[in-house]
Amino acid sequence: MSSQKSLSDELGNATSTELATVSQKKLRPCHSWVNGERPESFKTETVLPSENGFNDEHKVIIEEPVAAVGLLEPILDENRMCVEYRHVSAYVPATVAAGGFFSGWELPVWSAKAKAKEKAKLRRVLWDVSGCCKPGEVLALMGPSGSGKTSLLSIIGDRAQSHMKREGTIAFNGQPSTKRLKRNIGFVMQDDLLHEALTVWEVLYYAAMLRLPRTMTKEQKMQRVSTVIQALGIEKCKDTIIGGFFRKGISGGERKRVSIGHELLINPSVLLLDEPTSGLDSTTAMHCVEILRELAAGGRSIVTTIHQPSSRLYQSLDKLLLLSQGHALYYGRAQMADDYFQKMGYNLPYRVNVADFILDLASGDVSVDDRDGESTRQHLIAFSEQYLRRRTVDGYAGGSAEDLAAEQKQPFSSGANFGKQGLPNSDAGLSEHPATYNIKAGNIDEHEAADALPASSSASESQGDSADADLETGIAEWRARGLPPAQSKAQRWGAPYHLQFAILFTRAVRVRRFQSMSKQDILQYVIVGLLTGCFWWQRGGHDTLAASADTLGLLFFELMFLTFRSMFTALFTFPDEYKMLLKERASGMYRLSAFFFARMASDLPMDFAVPTIFITLIYFMAHLRYTAAAFFSNFFTVILLGLVAQGFGLLLGTLAMNPKTAQTIASIVVLAFTLVGGYFVKGIPVWIGWIRYISFIYYGFGMLLHHEYNGRTIYSCVDASLAQSAVAMSVQVDSADPANDPRCHPIPHDQLQATLGLQQSPNSESWVAIDAAVLVGWLVFYRTLVYICLRYKTARR
Numbered sequence: 001m002s003s004q005k006s007l008s009d010e011l012g013n014a015t016s017t018e019l020a021t022v023s024q025k026k027l028r029p030c031h032s033w034v035n036g037e038r039p040e041s042f043k044t045e046t047v048l049p050s051e052n053g054f055n056d057e058h059k060v061i062i063e064e065p066v067a068a069v070g071l072l073e074p075i076l077d078e079n080r081m082c083v084e085y086r087h088v089s090a091y092v093p094a095t096v097a098a099g100g101f102f103s104g105w106e107l108p109v110w111s112a113k114a115k116a117k118e119k120a121k122l123r124r125v126l127w128d129v130s131g132c133c134k135p136g137e138v139l140a141l142m143g144p145s146g147s148g149k150t151s152l153l154s155i156i157g158d159r160a161q162s163h164m165k166r167e168g169t170i171a172f173n174g175q176p177s178t179k180r181l182k183r184n185i186g187f188v189m190q191d192d193l194l195h196e197a198l199t200v201w202e203v204l205y206y207a208a209m210l211r212l213p214r215t216m217t218k219e220q221k222m223q224r225v226s227t228v229i230q231a232l233g234i235e236k237c238k239d240t241i242i243g244g245f246f247r248k249g250i251s252g253g254e255r256k257r258v259s260i261g262h263e264l265l266i267n268p269s270v271l272l273l274d275e276p277t278s279g280l281d282s283t284t285a286m287h288c289v290e291i292l293r294e295l296a297a298g299g300r301s302i303v304t305t306i307h308q309p310s311s312r313l314y315q316s317l318d319k320l321l322l323l324s325q326g327h328a329l330y331y332g333r334a335q336m337a338d339d340y341f342q343k344m345g346y347n348l349p350y351r352v353n354v355a356d357f358i359l360d361l362a363s364g365d366v367s368v369d370d371r372d373g374e375s376t377r378q379h380l381i382a383f384s385e386q387y388l389r390r391r392t393v394d395g396y397a398g399g400s401a402e403d404l405a406a407e408q409k410q411p412f413s414s415g416a417n418f419g420k421q422g423l424p425n426s427d428a429g430l431s432e433h434p435a436t437y438n439i440k441a442g443n444i445d446e447h448e449a450a451d452a453l454p455a456s457s458s459a460s461e462s463q464g465d466s467a468d469a470d471l472e473t474g475i476a477e478w479r480a481r482g483l484p485p486a487q488s489k490a491q492r493w494g495a496p497y498h499l500q501f502a503i504l505f506t507r508a509v510r511v512r513r514f515q516s517m518s519k520q521d522i523l524q525y526v527i528v529g530l531l532t533g534c535f536w537w538q539r540g541g542h543d544t545l546a547a548s549a550d551t552l553g554l555l556f557f558e559l560m561f562l563t564f565r566s567m568f569t570a571l572f573t574f575p576d577e578y579k580m581l582l583k584e585r586a587s588g589m590y591r592l593s594a595f596f597f598a599r600m601a602s603d604l605p606m607d608f609a610v611p612t613i614f615i616t617l618i619y620f621m622a623h624l625r626y627t628a629a630a631f632f633s634n635f636f637t638v639i640l641l642g643l644v645a646q647g648f649g650l651l652l653g654t655l656a657m658n659p660k661t662a663q664t665i666a667s668i669v670v671l672a673f674t675l676v677g678g679y680f681v682k683g684i685p686v687w688i689g690w691i692r693y694i695s696f697i698y699y700g701f702g703m704l705l706h707h708e709y710n711g712r713t714i715y716s717c718v719d720a721s722l723a724q725s726a727v728a729m730s731v732q733v734d735s736a737d738p739a740n741d742p743r744c745h746p747i748p749h750d751q752l753q754a755t756l757g758l759q760q761s762p763n764s765e766s767w768v769a770i771d772a773a774v775l776v777g778w779l780v781f782y783r784t785l786v787y788i789c790l791r792y793k794t795a796r797r
C-alpha cells in the first residue's frame with residue numbers, strides 16, 4: 001500500500017502523457033509457482049526515463065496483492081505445455097464472402113485447373129509467422145485491426161474456419177494438437193458466446209458438470225464453480241442472467257469474466273484469449289491482464305490478443321508479437337519493443353505511448369525523413385522477418401544496432417525449413433514449405449497425429465533450425481517432454497452419456513425459459529383457437545354435405561396452423577445455436593448425439609402442451625366428431641404432423657445455417673406442399689401431381705379425414721325447388737336432423753370420397769395406415785438427416 005501511495009505521490013505532478021512513457025520491469029519471476037510457493041504479492045519496479053525530468057535512477061516499486069485467482073491450483077509440472085507456432089501462413093477467400101446459400105458445404109476440388117483457380121482466389125492473411133509461449137508466459141498478440149491476430153490465435157487453438165487455408169506447424173510440447181488435447185485448452189472467443197437466459201452461476205455450473213472429469217464428485221465440481229466465481233470477482237452478479245440485446249443482464253466486463261471463467265473451470269494448461277480487454281475500461285482491462293499474469297504464474301501458457309492497450313496495460317505485458325497485415329513486425333519482450341525499433345532508427349517520440357507508437361508503425365503511419373509510412377512499414381517487415389526467423393523462441397533479446405544489422409544480413413542456412421521468404425508483396429498463392437507440416441482443416445485424429453508429426457515434426461524442425469539452436473533457450477526441454485499422459489477412453493468426456501443428456505436437457509429447457517411456454521405463445525394459441533372456434537361454431541356436428549364442406553376447411557386449417565408454426569420456429573433452432581454448438585464441440589464438452597437428443601426431447605413439452613390448448617379449443621367449439629377415439633386420433637395426428645414439419649424446418653435451418661435463406665426455401669416448399677395437400681387443388685396435372693406424395697401435409701390431411709369421417713353417415717340435402725336450376729353442390733342445404741329430414745338422403749360410404757372431392761378415401765383403413773407409416777418415416781428421415789448435417793457441419797471445424 002505504502003509503495004502505491006509513494007508512486008502516486010511521485011507522479012503527482014507528471015502529466016498523463018508523461019505517465020504514459022513510464023517503463024516498467026517486472027521483478028516477479030514468471031515461474032513463481034514452479035517452486036511450489038504462491039507469492040503473496042507482485043512487485044513491479046518502475047523506472048522513469050530522464051526525458052520526464054526525473055533522475056534516471058529514480059525507481060518506484062509497486063506492490064500489488066495477488067488476485068484471488070490464486071485459489072486455482074497450479075498446473076502440475078507434467079501437464080504444463082509449451083505452445084509453438086512455426087511458419088504459420090493463412091489464406092482466406094479473396095472475393096467471395098464467407099458463408100453462402102448453403103454455408104459450410106464445399107465440394108471437393110480435384111482437377112489441377114480447379115485447384116489453381118481456387119488458389120488464385122485466395123488472399124494471404126498470415127505470412128510465415130513463428131514464435132512460442134512457454135508455461136508461465138503471457139504472449140500478447142498486438143497489431144492494427146485486420147492484422148491477423150484472431151486468425152493466428154484461432155489457428156493455434158484449431159478453431160479457424162474451414163474455408164481458411166492454413167500452413168505451418170502448431171505444436172504443444174513438440175506434438176501436434178489432438179482432440180484430447182483440445183479439451184484441455186481454454187479458448188475465450190472475441191464475442192462472448194454465452195446463453196443469454198442463464199444466470200452466471202448456471203452457465204458455469206452446466207459447463208462444470210459437462211467438462212470436468214468424472215473422477216470429480218458433484219460437490220467438487222460445484223466447489224470449482226464457486227472458486228472460479230470468487231477468483232474472477234463476479235460473486236455479486238452470480239444470480240443475474242447473462243442477458244442480451246433485448247433483456248439486459250450483466251455488464252460487458254462481467255460477461256468477459258464469465259467467458260474466461262467458463263474456460264478456467266477446466267483449469268487449462270493453455271489458455272487462448274481473443275481480445276479479453278476490448279470494451280473494458282482501462283482499470284478493468286488492467287485487472288483482467290493481472291488475472292492472466294497470475295494464471296500464467298500458475299504454470300499456464302497464455303496467448304492473448306490485445307487491441308489497443310493503455311500505457312499502463314502495455315507495461316504489464318510479458319511477451320509481445322506485433323503483427324502488421326499478417327507479418328511479424330516484432331517478437332520478444334514487450335518492454336524491449338521500443339528499444340528494437342530505436343535500434344532500427346525509429347525513435348519513440350517524446351510523450352508518446354509505446355503501444356501507440358508501435359501500432360502506428362504497424363499501421364504504416366510513421367514517416368521518417370524521406371520514407372513515408374508505408375515504406376517504413378515495408379522496411380520494418382523486410383528487416384524483422386529476416387531477423388526474427390532465427391529467433392522463434394524468445395524473439396528479440398537486445399543487442400547493439402550493429403549486431404542487429406549484422407544478424408539480419410546473415411544468410412539463413414536452413415532455408416529448406418522456411419520455403420518462401422514471406423516478404424511483402426510475395427505472391428499470394430499457397431507456398432510450399434517442404435519441411436513443414438500442413439495444418440489440416442479440422443481436427444487431427446489422435447492416431448493420425450502420431451503419424452503426422454511424431455519425432456519428425458519436432459525433430460526435423462529442430463534439425464532444420466539447427467543454425468538457430470544457440471539462439472533458442474529452453475525449447476528442447478519442452479519438446480522432449482511430449483504430451484501429458486493420456487486419459488483412458490472412458491474419461492475422454494467429462495460426464496457419462498446419460499448425464500450429458502440429462503444436463504443438456506435441463507439446460508436446453510432453462511435456456512428457453514423466456515421463450516417457450518411464454519405468455520405470448522399461449523395467448524396466440526388461445527386467441528387463434530377461440531377465433532377459429534367461433535368461425536366454425538358447431539359446424540362439425542352437422543352430418544350434412546354442406547357442413548362437411550366447411551369442416552374440411554377447418555381440418556385443413558387446424559393442420560396448417562400448427563404445421564407452419566412448428567416449421568418456422570424450427571428454422572431458427574440450429575442457426576441460432578450453431579456458434580455455441582461449434583464452440584462447445586470444439587472444447588469437447590459433449591457428444592453431438594447427446595446434445596441432439598436432449599435438444600429434441602427438450603422441445604417435446606412445448607410441442608405437446610401449447611398445441612393441446614389450440615386443438616382442444618377448436619375441437620369442442622367446432623364440434624368435431626365427439627368420440628374419444630376421434631379426438632385423440634385427431635390430436636396425435638396433428639402433433640405427429642407438427643413434429644414432422646418441425647423436423648423439416650430443422651433440416652432446412654441446419655442445411656442453410658441462415659434463418660433468412662431457410663425461410664425463403666421453406667416458404668416455397670411449404671406453399672407447394674399445401675397446395676397439393678388435398679384441399680385446394682383437386683385435379684392436379686399428372687406430370688406434377690406426384691409432388692403430393694412428398695408432401696407431409698397430404699398424408700396428415702388424409703389421416704384427419706379418416707378420423708372425422710370414417711364410418712360416419714353424411715347426408716346430401718337438396719332443396720327440390722332449387723335443384724332444377726343449379727348444380728348439386730351449390731344447392732346443398734343444411735339440416736339440423738338430416739336423418740329425419742325428407743330433403744336429405746345418405747351418401748353411400750364408397751361414394752363419400754368422390755362426393756366430397758377428396759384425394760383419399762376417408763373410409764379406407766389401408767389409406768390411413770399408409771399415411772401414418774409415411775409420416776413416421778418422414779419424422780425419422782428428417783431427424784436423421786438433421787443429425788448427419790450437424791455432424792458434418794460441426795466436424796469441419
Ligand SMILES: Nc1ncnc2c1ncn2[C@@H]1O[C@H](COP(=O)(O)OP(=O)(O)OP(=O)(O)O)[C@@H](O)[C@H]1O
Nearest residue numbers: 092093098125144145146147148149150151161164
Ligand atoms: N474466415 C475468414 N474469411 C475471410 N476473411 C477472413 C477470415 N478470417 C480473417 N479474415 C481476414 O483476415 C484478415 C485478418 O483478420 P483477423 O480477424 O485475424 O484480424 P484481427 O487482427 O484479429 O482484427 P481485429 O483486431 O479487428 O479483430 C482480415 O483482413 C480479415 O478480413
